[in-house]
Amino acid sequence: METLTFDSDDLSVTEDFLSRAYARMRIGSSTPDSSRARIRRAGMDSVSVDELALDFEMSYSVTPLGRICLCVVHEGTVRDHAFQGVEDSFGPGDVVLLAPPDLPYAGRICHARYTITLLDPAxxxxxxxxxxxxxxxxxxxxxxxxxxxxxxxxxxxxxxxxxxxxxxxxxxxxxxxxxxxxxxxxxxxxxxxxxxxxxxxxxxxxxxxxxxxxxxxxxxxxxxxxxxxxxxxxxxxxxxxxxxxxxxxxxxxxxxxxxxxLRRVRLAQAHRDLVSADPAGEATVTAIAARWGFHHPGRFASLYRDTYRRAPHRTLAGE
Known part of the structure:
Protein backbone atom coordinates (compact mmCIF):
# COMPACT_ATOMS: atom_id res chain seq x y z
CA MET A 1 0.00 0.00 0.00
CA GLU A 2 1.20 3.49 -0.88
CA THR A 3 0.68 6.60 1.24
CA LEU A 4 1.99 10.14 0.93
CA THR A 5 1.30 13.60 2.29
CA PHE A 6 2.21 17.04 1.00
CA ASP A 7 1.79 20.52 2.49
CA SER A 8 3.41 23.59 0.98
CA ASP A 9 2.76 27.25 0.20
CA ASP A 10 5.60 27.41 -2.35
CA LEU A 11 4.11 27.31 -5.86
CA SER A 12 7.26 25.93 -7.52
CA VAL A 13 7.51 23.16 -4.93
CA THR A 14 3.84 22.33 -5.49
CA GLU A 15 4.35 22.19 -9.26
CA ASP A 16 7.29 19.82 -8.86
CA PHE A 17 5.32 17.58 -6.51
CA LEU A 18 2.24 17.47 -8.74
CA SER A 19 4.39 16.65 -11.76
CA ARG A 20 5.89 13.69 -9.92
CA ALA A 21 2.62 12.49 -8.37
CA TYR A 22 0.45 12.77 -11.51
CA ALA A 23 2.02 13.83 -14.82
CA ARG A 24 4.20 16.66 -16.07
CA MET A 25 2.29 19.92 -15.65
CA ARG A 26 2.51 23.68 -15.45
CA ILE A 27 0.63 25.57 -12.76
CA GLY A 28 0.20 29.26 -12.03
CA SER A 29 -1.49 31.62 -9.61
CA SER A 30 -2.35 35.32 -9.46
CA THR A 31 -1.43 35.20 -5.73
CA PRO A 32 1.83 33.18 -5.62
CA ASP A 33 2.63 34.47 -2.12
CA SER A 34 -0.58 32.91 -0.77
CA SER A 35 -0.80 29.50 -2.37
CA ARG A 36 -1.04 26.72 0.19
CA ALA A 37 -1.65 23.21 -1.18
CA ARG A 38 -2.36 20.14 0.96
CA ILE A 39 -2.53 16.61 -0.48
CA ARG A 40 -2.96 13.20 1.11
CA ARG A 41 -2.80 9.95 -0.89
CA ALA A 42 -3.62 6.33 -0.10
CA GLY A 43 -3.32 3.75 -2.84
CA MET A 44 -2.82 0.20 -4.00
CA ASP A 45 -1.14 -1.17 -7.13
CA SER A 46 -3.85 -0.13 -9.61
CA VAL A 47 -5.92 2.42 -7.67
CA SER A 48 -5.23 5.50 -5.57
CA VAL A 49 -7.43 8.08 -3.85
CA ASP A 50 -6.07 11.57 -3.14
CA GLU A 51 -7.60 14.27 -0.96
CA LEU A 52 -6.57 17.75 -2.12
CA ALA A 53 -7.18 21.22 -0.65
CA LEU A 54 -6.01 24.33 -2.52
CA ASP A 55 -6.50 27.58 -0.62
CA PHE A 56 -5.98 29.73 -3.72
CA GLU A 57 -6.85 29.95 -7.40
CA MET A 58 -4.55 27.76 -9.49
CA SER A 59 -4.37 27.36 -13.27
CA TYR A 60 -3.11 24.04 -14.60
CA SER A 61 -1.98 22.51 -17.87
CA VAL A 62 -1.37 18.75 -17.64
CA THR A 63 0.15 16.23 -20.05
CA PRO A 64 -1.68 12.88 -20.52
CA LEU A 65 -1.90 10.93 -17.27
CA GLY A 66 -2.03 7.44 -18.77
CA ARG A 67 -4.64 6.64 -16.11
CA ILE A 68 -8.35 7.22 -15.63
CA CYS A 69 -8.70 10.28 -13.41
CA LEU A 70 -11.97 10.93 -11.57
CA CYS A 71 -12.63 14.14 -9.66
CA VAL A 72 -15.23 14.62 -6.90
CA VAL A 73 -15.62 18.28 -5.87
CA HIS A 74 -16.47 18.97 -2.21
CA GLU A 75 -15.92 22.73 -1.95
CA GLY A 76 -15.03 25.49 -4.38
CA THR A 77 -15.07 25.14 -8.15
CA VAL A 78 -13.10 23.83 -11.11
CA ARG A 79 -13.55 26.29 -13.99
CA ASP A 80 -12.78 26.36 -17.70
CA HIS A 81 -11.70 22.74 -17.60
CA ALA A 82 -10.96 21.61 -21.13
CA PHE A 83 -9.63 18.72 -23.15
CA GLN A 84 -10.15 17.73 -26.78
CA GLY A 85 -13.75 18.55 -27.73
CA VAL A 86 -14.88 19.31 -24.15
CA GLU A 87 -15.07 22.44 -21.99
CA ASP A 88 -16.91 22.41 -18.67
CA SER A 89 -16.94 23.69 -15.08
CA PHE A 90 -17.63 21.70 -11.92
CA GLY A 91 -18.87 22.49 -8.44
CA PRO A 92 -19.64 20.82 -5.11
CA GLY A 93 -21.19 17.37 -5.54
CA ASP A 94 -20.00 16.87 -9.12
CA VAL A 95 -18.10 13.70 -10.04
CA VAL A 96 -16.40 13.81 -13.44
CA LEU A 97 -13.77 12.20 -15.62
CA LEU A 98 -11.09 14.88 -15.92
CA ALA A 99 -9.84 13.55 -19.26
CA PRO A 100 -9.27 10.31 -21.17
CA PRO A 101 -5.92 8.72 -20.22
CA ASP A 102 -4.26 9.69 -23.52
CA LEU A 103 -5.28 13.37 -23.70
CA PRO A 104 -3.84 16.51 -22.07
CA TYR A 105 -6.15 18.90 -20.20
CA ALA A 106 -6.16 22.37 -18.65
CA GLY A 107 -8.29 24.60 -16.44
CA ARG A 108 -8.50 26.53 -13.15
CA ILE A 109 -9.11 25.33 -9.60
CA CYS A 110 -10.64 28.01 -7.38
CA HIS A 111 -10.23 27.64 -3.61
CA ALA A 112 -11.33 24.00 -3.81
CA ARG A 113 -11.33 20.85 -1.77
CA TYR A 114 -11.73 17.75 -3.91
CA THR A 115 -10.93 14.06 -4.32
CA ILE A 116 -8.89 12.63 -7.19
CA THR A 117 -9.21 8.91 -7.88
CA LEU A 118 -6.74 7.33 -10.29
CA LEU A 119 -7.14 3.85 -11.72
CA ASP A 120 -5.38 1.73 -14.29
CA PRO A 121 -7.43 1.64 -17.54
CA ALA A 122 -6.72 -2.11 -17.73
CA LEU A 262 -16.95 -16.54 -6.87
CA ARG A 263 -18.16 -14.68 -3.79
CA ARG A 264 -20.24 -17.69 -2.74
CA VAL A 265 -17.24 -19.99 -3.14
CA ARG A 266 -15.11 -17.65 -1.02
CA LEU A 267 -17.87 -17.47 1.59
CA ALA A 268 -17.93 -21.28 1.73
CA GLN A 269 -14.16 -21.33 2.21
CA ALA A 270 -14.44 -18.77 5.00
CA HIS A 271 -17.13 -20.94 6.59
CA ARG A 272 -14.81 -23.96 6.35
CA ASP A 273 -12.02 -22.02 8.08
CA LEU A 274 -14.38 -20.87 10.83
CA VAL A 275 -15.53 -24.44 11.44
CA SER A 276 -12.00 -25.87 11.51
CA ALA A 277 -10.43 -23.08 13.61
CA ASP A 278 -9.52 -23.76 17.24
CA PRO A 279 -12.03 -21.77 19.36
CA ALA A 280 -9.28 -21.19 21.92
CA GLY A 281 -6.74 -20.16 19.31
CA GLU A 282 -5.84 -16.78 17.83
CA ALA A 283 -8.10 -16.93 14.75
CA THR A 284 -10.68 -14.15 14.45
CA VAL A 285 -13.74 -13.72 12.28
CA THR A 286 -12.28 -10.49 10.86
CA ALA A 287 -8.97 -12.12 9.86
CA ILE A 288 -10.64 -15.14 8.26
CA ALA A 289 -13.10 -12.93 6.37
CA ALA A 290 -10.28 -10.69 5.06
CA ARG A 291 -8.30 -13.76 3.97
CA TRP A 292 -11.17 -14.57 1.60
CA GLY A 293 -11.71 -11.04 0.32
CA PHE A 294 -14.39 -9.80 2.75
CA HIS A 295 -13.06 -6.57 4.22
CA HIS A 296 -16.15 -5.10 5.86
CA PRO A 297 -16.97 -7.19 8.99
CA GLY A 298 -20.61 -6.07 9.12
CA ARG A 299 -21.30 -6.95 5.49
CA PHE A 300 -19.54 -10.29 5.90
CA ALA A 301 -21.57 -11.10 9.00
CA SER A 302 -24.82 -10.21 7.22
CA LEU A 303 -23.96 -12.33 4.17
CA TYR A 304 -22.86 -15.19 6.42
CA ARG A 305 -26.07 -15.11 8.46
CA ASP A 306 -28.18 -15.05 5.29
CA THR A 307 -26.39 -18.17 4.05
CA TYR A 308 -25.71 -20.21 7.20
CA ARG A 309 -28.47 -18.92 9.50
CA ARG A 310 -26.09 -18.09 12.32
CA ALA A 311 -23.53 -15.44 13.20
CA PRO A 312 -19.93 -16.22 12.16
CA HIS A 313 -18.60 -15.72 15.68
CA ARG A 314 -20.86 -18.55 16.85
CA THR A 315 -19.38 -20.86 14.24
CA LEU A 316 -15.88 -19.87 15.32
CA ALA A 317 -16.80 -20.57 18.94
CA GLY A 318 -17.92 -24.07 17.98
CA GLU A 319 -21.55 -23.45 18.95
Missing amino acids: LLDQVAGSLADPADRPVRLTGHRPHSDAAARQLRRTIGYLRDEVLADPAAADQPLVASTAAQHLAASVLSAFPNTALGQEADPDRGDAHPRALRRALTYIDDHADQPVTVAQIAAAAHVTVRALQYAFRRHLDTTPLAH
Missing part, protein backbone atom coordinates in the same frame (compact mmCIF):
# COMPACT_ATOMS: atom_id res chain seq x y z
CA LEU A 123 -9.17 -2.56 -14.84
CA LEU A 124 -12.03 -1.66 -17.18
CA ASP A 125 -10.99 -4.44 -19.56
CA GLN A 126 -10.67 -6.90 -16.69
CA VAL A 127 -14.23 -6.16 -15.59
CA ALA A 128 -15.87 -5.75 -19.01
CA GLY A 129 -13.72 -8.29 -20.83
CA SER A 130 -13.81 -8.84 -24.57
CA LEU A 131 -17.38 -8.51 -25.78
CA ALA A 132 -16.75 -9.79 -29.27
CA ASP A 133 -13.31 -11.15 -30.16
CA PRO A 134 -9.66 -10.78 -29.11
CA ALA A 135 -9.18 -8.02 -31.72
CA ASP A 136 -11.52 -5.69 -29.83
CA ARG A 137 -9.96 -2.42 -28.72
CA PRO A 138 -9.65 -1.66 -25.00
CA VAL A 139 -12.78 -0.35 -23.31
CA ARG A 140 -12.93 3.46 -23.32
CA LEU A 141 -15.15 5.94 -21.52
CA THR A 142 -16.97 8.10 -24.08
CA GLY A 143 -18.38 10.80 -21.77
CA HIS A 144 -16.88 12.87 -18.96
CA ARG A 145 -20.03 13.10 -16.80
CA PRO A 146 -22.12 10.21 -15.40
CA HIS A 147 -25.26 9.46 -17.39
CA SER A 148 -27.58 10.13 -14.42
CA ASP A 149 -27.65 11.63 -10.93
CA ALA A 150 -28.23 8.15 -9.49
CA ALA A 151 -25.12 6.83 -11.26
CA ALA A 152 -23.10 9.76 -9.92
CA ARG A 153 -24.30 9.11 -6.36
CA GLN A 154 -23.39 5.44 -6.60
CA LEU A 155 -19.92 6.24 -7.91
CA ARG A 156 -19.35 8.77 -5.10
CA ARG A 157 -20.37 6.11 -2.58
CA THR A 158 -17.98 3.59 -4.14
CA ILE A 159 -15.08 6.05 -4.01
CA GLY A 160 -15.96 6.91 -0.41
CA TYR A 161 -16.04 3.25 0.56
CA LEU A 162 -12.68 2.61 -1.09
CA ARG A 163 -11.14 5.61 0.70
CA ASP A 164 -12.75 5.24 4.13
CA GLU A 165 -13.08 1.47 4.52
CA VAL A 166 -10.39 -0.21 2.41
CA LEU A 167 -7.50 2.23 2.04
CA ALA A 168 -7.95 3.53 5.60
CA ASP A 169 -6.96 0.06 6.86
CA PRO A 170 -3.45 -0.77 5.51
CA ALA A 171 -3.54 -4.32 6.84
CA ALA A 172 -6.74 -5.03 4.91
CA ALA A 173 -5.63 -3.18 1.76
CA ASP A 174 -2.51 -5.34 1.65
CA GLN A 175 -4.67 -8.49 1.47
CA PRO A 176 -4.58 -9.49 -2.24
CA LEU A 177 -8.22 -10.56 -2.39
CA VAL A 178 -9.45 -7.43 -0.62
CA ALA A 179 -7.38 -5.21 -2.93
CA SER A 180 -8.48 -6.93 -6.15
CA THR A 181 -12.13 -7.04 -5.12
CA ALA A 182 -12.15 -3.34 -4.19
CA ALA A 183 -10.40 -2.35 -7.45
CA GLN A 184 -12.81 -4.38 -9.57
CA HIS A 185 -15.77 -2.92 -7.69
CA LEU A 186 -14.54 0.59 -8.48
CA ALA A 187 -14.00 -0.29 -12.16
CA ALA A 188 -17.50 -1.81 -12.38
CA SER A 189 -18.97 1.36 -10.82
CA VAL A 190 -17.09 3.52 -13.34
CA LEU A 191 -18.44 1.44 -16.25
CA SER A 192 -21.92 1.64 -14.78
CA ALA A 193 -21.72 5.41 -14.31
CA PHE A 194 -20.15 6.65 -17.55
CA PRO A 195 -21.04 6.04 -21.20
CA ASN A 196 -18.44 3.65 -22.62
CA THR A 197 -17.56 1.51 -25.61
CA ALA A 198 -18.53 -1.70 -23.80
CA LEU A 199 -22.17 -0.62 -23.99
CA GLY A 200 -24.07 -1.28 -27.17
CA GLN A 201 -21.67 -4.01 -28.32
CA GLU A 202 -23.76 -6.91 -27.11
CA ALA A 203 -24.53 -9.43 -29.79
CA ASP A 204 -27.45 -11.83 -29.65
CA PRO A 205 -26.58 -13.72 -26.44
CA ASP A 206 -27.88 -17.04 -27.73
CA ARG A 207 -25.25 -16.97 -30.47
CA GLY A 208 -22.48 -16.74 -27.89
CA ASP A 209 -23.91 -19.05 -25.24
CA ALA A 210 -21.24 -21.15 -23.55
CA HIS A 211 -21.57 -24.92 -23.80
CA PRO A 212 -22.07 -26.67 -20.42
CA ARG A 213 -18.53 -28.08 -20.76
CA ALA A 214 -17.21 -24.52 -20.89
CA LEU A 215 -19.33 -23.66 -17.87
CA ARG A 216 -17.83 -26.59 -15.99
CA ARG A 217 -14.35 -25.36 -16.88
CA ALA A 218 -15.27 -21.94 -15.49
CA LEU A 219 -16.59 -23.44 -12.26
CA THR A 220 -13.46 -25.55 -11.85
CA TYR A 221 -11.26 -22.51 -12.42
CA ILE A 222 -13.16 -20.55 -9.78
CA ASP A 223 -12.86 -23.40 -7.27
CA ASP A 224 -9.13 -23.77 -7.92
CA HIS A 225 -8.34 -20.04 -7.78
CA ALA A 226 -10.75 -18.69 -5.17
CA ASP A 227 -7.80 -17.88 -2.89
CA GLN A 228 -6.26 -15.62 -5.57
CA PRO A 229 -7.28 -12.34 -7.25
CA VAL A 230 -9.57 -13.38 -10.11
CA THR A 231 -11.22 -11.36 -12.88
CA VAL A 232 -14.14 -12.25 -15.13
CA ALA A 233 -11.80 -12.07 -18.12
CA GLN A 234 -9.52 -14.69 -16.55
CA ILE A 235 -12.47 -17.00 -15.87
CA ALA A 236 -13.67 -16.63 -19.46
CA ALA A 237 -10.18 -17.34 -20.80
CA ALA A 238 -9.98 -20.51 -18.71
CA ALA A 239 -13.37 -21.59 -20.10
CA HIS A 240 -12.29 -20.71 -23.70
CA VAL A 241 -15.27 -18.39 -24.28
CA THR A 242 -15.86 -14.63 -24.40
CA VAL A 243 -16.83 -12.75 -21.28
CA ARG A 244 -20.27 -12.04 -22.74
CA ALA A 245 -20.87 -15.72 -23.44
CA LEU A 246 -19.69 -16.64 -19.95
CA GLN A 247 -21.96 -14.09 -18.27
CA TYR A 248 -24.95 -15.24 -20.29
CA ALA A 249 -24.23 -18.90 -19.48
CA PHE A 250 -24.09 -18.16 -15.75
CA ARG A 251 -27.38 -16.27 -15.93
CA ARG A 252 -29.09 -18.92 -18.05
CA HIS A 253 -27.87 -22.08 -16.31
CA LEU A 254 -27.13 -20.91 -12.75
CA ASP A 255 -29.22 -17.73 -12.40
CA THR A 256 -26.19 -15.80 -11.14
CA THR A 257 -23.05 -14.04 -12.37
CA PRO A 258 -19.44 -15.28 -12.38
CA LEU A 259 -18.38 -12.85 -9.65
CA ALA A 260 -21.42 -13.61 -7.50
CA HIS A 261 -20.57 -17.32 -7.75
Whole structure:
Protein backbone atom coordinates (compact mmCIF):
# COMPACT_ATOMS: atom_id res chain seq x y z
CA MET A 1 0.00 0.00 0.00
CA GLU A 2 1.20 3.49 -0.88
CA THR A 3 0.68 6.60 1.24
CA LEU A 4 1.99 10.14 0.93
CA THR A 5 1.30 13.60 2.29
CA PHE A 6 2.21 17.04 1.00
CA ASP A 7 1.79 20.52 2.49
CA SER A 8 3.41 23.59 0.98
CA ASP A 9 2.76 27.25 0.20
CA ASP A 10 5.60 27.41 -2.35
CA LEU A 11 4.11 27.31 -5.86
CA SER A 12 7.26 25.93 -7.52
CA VAL A 13 7.51 23.16 -4.93
CA THR A 14 3.84 22.33 -5.49
CA GLU A 15 4.35 22.19 -9.26
CA ASP A 16 7.29 19.82 -8.86
CA PHE A 17 5.32 17.58 -6.51
CA LEU A 18 2.24 17.47 -8.74
CA SER A 19 4.39 16.65 -11.76
CA ARG A 20 5.89 13.69 -9.92
CA ALA A 21 2.62 12.49 -8.37
CA TYR A 22 0.45 12.77 -11.51
CA ALA A 23 2.02 13.83 -14.82
CA ARG A 24 4.20 16.66 -16.07
CA MET A 25 2.29 19.92 -15.65
CA ARG A 26 2.51 23.68 -15.45
CA ILE A 27 0.63 25.57 -12.76
CA GLY A 28 0.20 29.26 -12.03
CA SER A 29 -1.49 31.62 -9.61
CA SER A 30 -2.35 35.32 -9.46
CA THR A 31 -1.43 35.20 -5.73
CA PRO A 32 1.83 33.18 -5.62
CA ASP A 33 2.63 34.47 -2.12
CA SER A 34 -0.58 32.91 -0.77
CA SER A 35 -0.80 29.50 -2.37
CA ARG A 36 -1.04 26.72 0.19
CA ALA A 37 -1.65 23.21 -1.18
CA ARG A 38 -2.36 20.14 0.96
CA ILE A 39 -2.53 16.61 -0.48
CA ARG A 40 -2.96 13.20 1.11
CA ARG A 41 -2.80 9.95 -0.89
CA ALA A 42 -3.62 6.33 -0.10
CA GLY A 43 -3.32 3.75 -2.84
CA MET A 44 -2.82 0.20 -4.00
CA ASP A 45 -1.14 -1.17 -7.13
CA SER A 46 -3.85 -0.13 -9.61
CA VAL A 47 -5.92 2.42 -7.67
CA SER A 48 -5.23 5.50 -5.57
CA VAL A 49 -7.43 8.08 -3.85
CA ASP A 50 -6.07 11.57 -3.14
CA GLU A 51 -7.60 14.27 -0.96
CA LEU A 52 -6.57 17.75 -2.12
CA ALA A 53 -7.18 21.22 -0.65
CA LEU A 54 -6.01 24.33 -2.52
CA ASP A 55 -6.50 27.58 -0.62
CA PHE A 56 -5.98 29.73 -3.72
CA GLU A 57 -6.85 29.95 -7.40
CA MET A 58 -4.55 27.76 -9.49
CA SER A 59 -4.37 27.36 -13.27
CA TYR A 60 -3.11 24.04 -14.60
CA SER A 61 -1.98 22.51 -17.87
CA VAL A 62 -1.37 18.75 -17.64
CA THR A 63 0.15 16.23 -20.05
CA PRO A 64 -1.68 12.88 -20.52
CA LEU A 65 -1.90 10.93 -17.27
CA GLY A 66 -2.03 7.44 -18.77
CA ARG A 67 -4.64 6.64 -16.11
CA ILE A 68 -8.35 7.22 -15.63
CA CYS A 69 -8.70 10.28 -13.41
CA LEU A 70 -11.97 10.93 -11.57
CA CYS A 71 -12.63 14.14 -9.66
CA VAL A 72 -15.23 14.62 -6.90
CA VAL A 73 -15.62 18.28 -5.87
CA HIS A 74 -16.47 18.97 -2.21
CA GLU A 75 -15.92 22.73 -1.95
CA GLY A 76 -15.03 25.49 -4.38
CA THR A 77 -15.07 25.14 -8.15
CA VAL A 78 -13.10 23.83 -11.11
CA ARG A 79 -13.55 26.29 -13.99
CA ASP A 80 -12.78 26.36 -17.70
CA HIS A 81 -11.70 22.74 -17.60
CA ALA A 82 -10.96 21.61 -21.13
CA PHE A 83 -9.63 18.72 -23.15
CA GLN A 84 -10.15 17.73 -26.78
CA GLY A 85 -13.75 18.55 -27.73
CA VAL A 86 -14.88 19.31 -24.15
CA GLU A 87 -15.07 22.44 -21.99
CA ASP A 88 -16.91 22.41 -18.67
CA SER A 89 -16.94 23.69 -15.08
CA PHE A 90 -17.63 21.70 -11.92
CA GLY A 91 -18.87 22.49 -8.44
CA PRO A 92 -19.64 20.82 -5.11
CA GLY A 93 -21.19 17.37 -5.54
CA ASP A 94 -20.00 16.87 -9.12
CA VAL A 95 -18.10 13.70 -10.04
CA VAL A 96 -16.40 13.81 -13.44
CA LEU A 97 -13.77 12.20 -15.62
CA LEU A 98 -11.09 14.88 -15.92
CA ALA A 99 -9.84 13.55 -19.26
CA PRO A 100 -9.27 10.31 -21.17
CA PRO A 101 -5.92 8.72 -20.22
CA ASP A 102 -4.26 9.69 -23.52
CA LEU A 103 -5.28 13.37 -23.70
CA PRO A 104 -3.84 16.51 -22.07
CA TYR A 105 -6.15 18.90 -20.20
CA ALA A 106 -6.16 22.37 -18.65
CA GLY A 107 -8.29 24.60 -16.44
CA ARG A 108 -8.50 26.53 -13.15
CA ILE A 109 -9.11 25.33 -9.60
CA CYS A 110 -10.64 28.01 -7.38
CA HIS A 111 -10.23 27.64 -3.61
CA ALA A 112 -11.33 24.00 -3.81
CA ARG A 113 -11.33 20.85 -1.77
CA TYR A 114 -11.73 17.75 -3.91
CA THR A 115 -10.93 14.06 -4.32
CA ILE A 116 -8.89 12.63 -7.19
CA THR A 117 -9.21 8.91 -7.88
CA LEU A 118 -6.74 7.33 -10.29
CA LEU A 119 -7.14 3.85 -11.72
CA ASP A 120 -5.38 1.73 -14.29
CA PRO A 121 -7.43 1.64 -17.54
CA ALA A 122 -6.72 -2.11 -17.73
CA LEU A 123 -9.17 -2.56 -14.84
CA LEU A 124 -12.03 -1.66 -17.18
CA ASP A 125 -10.99 -4.44 -19.56
CA GLN A 126 -10.67 -6.90 -16.69
CA VAL A 127 -14.23 -6.16 -15.59
CA ALA A 128 -15.87 -5.75 -19.01
CA GLY A 129 -13.72 -8.29 -20.83
CA SER A 130 -13.81 -8.84 -24.57
CA LEU A 131 -17.38 -8.51 -25.78
CA ALA A 132 -16.75 -9.79 -29.27
CA ASP A 133 -13.31 -11.15 -30.16
CA PRO A 134 -9.66 -10.78 -29.11
CA ALA A 135 -9.18 -8.02 -31.72
CA ASP A 136 -11.52 -5.69 -29.83
CA ARG A 137 -9.96 -2.42 -28.72
CA PRO A 138 -9.65 -1.66 -25.00
CA VAL A 139 -12.78 -0.35 -23.31
CA ARG A 140 -12.93 3.46 -23.32
CA LEU A 141 -15.15 5.94 -21.52
CA THR A 142 -16.97 8.10 -24.08
CA GLY A 143 -18.38 10.80 -21.77
CA HIS A 144 -16.88 12.87 -18.96
CA ARG A 145 -20.03 13.10 -16.80
CA PRO A 146 -22.12 10.21 -15.40
CA HIS A 147 -25.26 9.46 -17.39
CA SER A 148 -27.58 10.13 -14.42
CA ASP A 149 -27.65 11.63 -10.93
CA ALA A 150 -28.23 8.15 -9.49
CA ALA A 151 -25.12 6.83 -11.26
CA ALA A 152 -23.10 9.76 -9.92
CA ARG A 153 -24.30 9.11 -6.36
CA GLN A 154 -23.39 5.44 -6.60
CA LEU A 155 -19.92 6.24 -7.91
CA ARG A 156 -19.35 8.77 -5.10
CA ARG A 157 -20.37 6.11 -2.58
CA THR A 158 -17.98 3.59 -4.14
CA ILE A 159 -15.08 6.05 -4.01
CA GLY A 160 -15.96 6.91 -0.41
CA TYR A 161 -16.04 3.25 0.56
CA LEU A 162 -12.68 2.61 -1.09
CA ARG A 163 -11.14 5.61 0.70
CA ASP A 164 -12.75 5.24 4.13
CA GLU A 165 -13.08 1.47 4.52
CA VAL A 166 -10.39 -0.21 2.41
CA LEU A 167 -7.50 2.23 2.04
CA ALA A 168 -7.95 3.53 5.60
CA ASP A 169 -6.96 0.06 6.86
CA PRO A 170 -3.45 -0.77 5.51
CA ALA A 171 -3.54 -4.32 6.84
CA ALA A 172 -6.74 -5.03 4.91
CA ALA A 173 -5.63 -3.18 1.76
CA ASP A 174 -2.51 -5.34 1.65
CA GLN A 175 -4.67 -8.49 1.47
CA PRO A 176 -4.58 -9.49 -2.24
CA LEU A 177 -8.22 -10.56 -2.39
CA VAL A 178 -9.45 -7.43 -0.62
CA ALA A 179 -7.38 -5.21 -2.93
CA SER A 180 -8.48 -6.93 -6.15
CA THR A 181 -12.13 -7.04 -5.12
CA ALA A 182 -12.15 -3.34 -4.19
CA ALA A 183 -10.40 -2.35 -7.45
CA GLN A 184 -12.81 -4.38 -9.57
CA HIS A 185 -15.77 -2.92 -7.69
CA LEU A 186 -14.54 0.59 -8.48
CA ALA A 187 -14.00 -0.29 -12.16
CA ALA A 188 -17.50 -1.81 -12.38
CA SER A 189 -18.97 1.36 -10.82
CA VAL A 190 -17.09 3.52 -13.34
CA LEU A 191 -18.44 1.44 -16.25
CA SER A 192 -21.92 1.64 -14.78
CA ALA A 193 -21.72 5.41 -14.31
CA PHE A 194 -20.15 6.65 -17.55
CA PRO A 195 -21.04 6.04 -21.20
CA ASN A 196 -18.44 3.65 -22.62
CA THR A 197 -17.56 1.51 -25.61
CA ALA A 198 -18.53 -1.70 -23.80
CA LEU A 199 -22.17 -0.62 -23.99
CA GLY A 200 -24.07 -1.28 -27.17
CA GLN A 201 -21.67 -4.01 -28.32
CA GLU A 202 -23.76 -6.91 -27.11
CA ALA A 203 -24.53 -9.43 -29.79
CA ASP A 204 -27.45 -11.83 -29.65
CA PRO A 205 -26.58 -13.72 -26.44
CA ASP A 206 -27.88 -17.04 -27.73
CA ARG A 207 -25.25 -16.97 -30.47
CA GLY A 208 -22.48 -16.74 -27.89
CA ASP A 209 -23.91 -19.05 -25.24
CA ALA A 210 -21.24 -21.15 -23.55
CA HIS A 211 -21.57 -24.92 -23.80
CA PRO A 212 -22.07 -26.67 -20.42
CA ARG A 213 -18.53 -28.08 -20.76
CA ALA A 214 -17.21 -24.52 -20.89
CA LEU A 215 -19.33 -23.66 -17.87
CA ARG A 216 -17.83 -26.59 -15.99
CA ARG A 217 -14.35 -25.36 -16.88
CA ALA A 218 -15.27 -21.94 -15.49
CA LEU A 219 -16.59 -23.44 -12.26
CA THR A 220 -13.46 -25.55 -11.85
CA TYR A 221 -11.26 -22.51 -12.42
CA ILE A 222 -13.16 -20.55 -9.78
CA ASP A 223 -12.86 -23.40 -7.27
CA ASP A 224 -9.13 -23.77 -7.92
CA HIS A 225 -8.34 -20.04 -7.78
CA ALA A 226 -10.75 -18.69 -5.17
CA ASP A 227 -7.80 -17.88 -2.89
CA GLN A 228 -6.26 -15.62 -5.57
CA PRO A 229 -7.28 -12.34 -7.25
CA VAL A 230 -9.57 -13.38 -10.11
CA THR A 231 -11.22 -11.36 -12.88
CA VAL A 232 -14.14 -12.25 -15.13
CA ALA A 233 -11.80 -12.07 -18.12
CA GLN A 234 -9.52 -14.69 -16.55
CA ILE A 235 -12.47 -17.00 -15.87
CA ALA A 236 -13.67 -16.63 -19.46
CA ALA A 237 -10.18 -17.34 -20.80
CA ALA A 238 -9.98 -20.51 -18.71
CA ALA A 239 -13.37 -21.59 -20.10
CA HIS A 240 -12.29 -20.71 -23.70
CA VAL A 241 -15.27 -18.39 -24.28
CA THR A 242 -15.86 -14.63 -24.40
CA VAL A 243 -16.83 -12.75 -21.28
CA ARG A 244 -20.27 -12.04 -22.74
CA ALA A 245 -20.87 -15.72 -23.44
CA LEU A 246 -19.69 -16.64 -19.95
CA GLN A 247 -21.96 -14.09 -18.27
CA TYR A 248 -24.95 -15.24 -20.29
CA ALA A 249 -24.23 -18.90 -19.48
CA PHE A 250 -24.09 -18.16 -15.75
CA ARG A 251 -27.38 -16.27 -15.93
CA ARG A 252 -29.09 -18.92 -18.05
CA HIS A 253 -27.87 -22.08 -16.31
CA LEU A 254 -27.13 -20.91 -12.75
CA ASP A 255 -29.22 -17.73 -12.40
CA THR A 256 -26.19 -15.80 -11.14
CA THR A 257 -23.05 -14.04 -12.37
CA PRO A 258 -19.44 -15.28 -12.38
CA LEU A 259 -18.38 -12.85 -9.65
CA ALA A 260 -21.42 -13.61 -7.50
CA HIS A 261 -20.57 -17.32 -7.75
CA LEU A 262 -16.95 -16.54 -6.87
CA ARG A 263 -18.16 -14.68 -3.79
CA ARG A 264 -20.24 -17.69 -2.74
CA VAL A 265 -17.24 -19.99 -3.14
CA ARG A 266 -15.11 -17.65 -1.02
CA LEU A 267 -17.87 -17.47 1.59
CA ALA A 268 -17.93 -21.28 1.73
CA GLN A 269 -14.16 -21.33 2.21
CA ALA A 270 -14.44 -18.77 5.00
CA HIS A 271 -17.13 -20.94 6.59
CA ARG A 272 -14.81 -23.96 6.35
CA ASP A 273 -12.02 -22.02 8.08
CA LEU A 274 -14.38 -20.87 10.83
CA VAL A 275 -15.53 -24.44 11.44
CA SER A 276 -12.00 -25.87 11.51
CA ALA A 277 -10.43 -23.08 13.61
CA ASP A 278 -9.52 -23.76 17.24
CA PRO A 279 -12.03 -21.77 19.36
CA ALA A 280 -9.28 -21.19 21.92
CA GLY A 281 -6.74 -20.16 19.31
CA GLU A 282 -5.84 -16.78 17.83
CA ALA A 283 -8.10 -16.93 14.75
CA THR A 284 -10.68 -14.15 14.45
CA VAL A 285 -13.74 -13.72 12.28
CA THR A 286 -12.28 -10.49 10.86
CA ALA A 287 -8.97 -12.12 9.86
CA ILE A 288 -10.64 -15.14 8.26
CA ALA A 289 -13.10 -12.93 6.37
CA ALA A 290 -10.28 -10.69 5.06
CA ARG A 291 -8.30 -13.76 3.97
CA TRP A 292 -11.17 -14.57 1.60
CA GLY A 293 -11.71 -11.04 0.32
CA PHE A 294 -14.39 -9.80 2.75
CA HIS A 295 -13.06 -6.57 4.22
CA HIS A 296 -16.15 -5.10 5.86
CA PRO A 297 -16.97 -7.19 8.99
CA GLY A 298 -20.61 -6.07 9.12
CA ARG A 299 -21.30 -6.95 5.49
CA PHE A 300 -19.54 -10.29 5.90
CA ALA A 301 -21.57 -11.10 9.00
CA SER A 302 -24.82 -10.21 7.22
CA LEU A 303 -23.96 -12.33 4.17
CA TYR A 304 -22.86 -15.19 6.42
CA ARG A 305 -26.07 -15.11 8.46
CA ASP A 306 -28.18 -15.05 5.29
CA THR A 307 -26.39 -18.17 4.05
CA TYR A 308 -25.71 -20.21 7.20
CA ARG A 309 -28.47 -18.92 9.50
CA ARG A 310 -26.09 -18.09 12.32
CA ALA A 311 -23.53 -15.44 13.20
CA PRO A 312 -19.93 -16.22 12.16
CA HIS A 313 -18.60 -15.72 15.68
CA ARG A 314 -20.86 -18.55 16.85
CA THR A 315 -19.38 -20.86 14.24
CA LEU A 316 -15.88 -19.87 15.32
CA ALA A 317 -16.80 -20.57 18.94
CA GLY A 318 -17.92 -24.07 17.98
CA GLU A 319 -21.55 -23.45 18.95
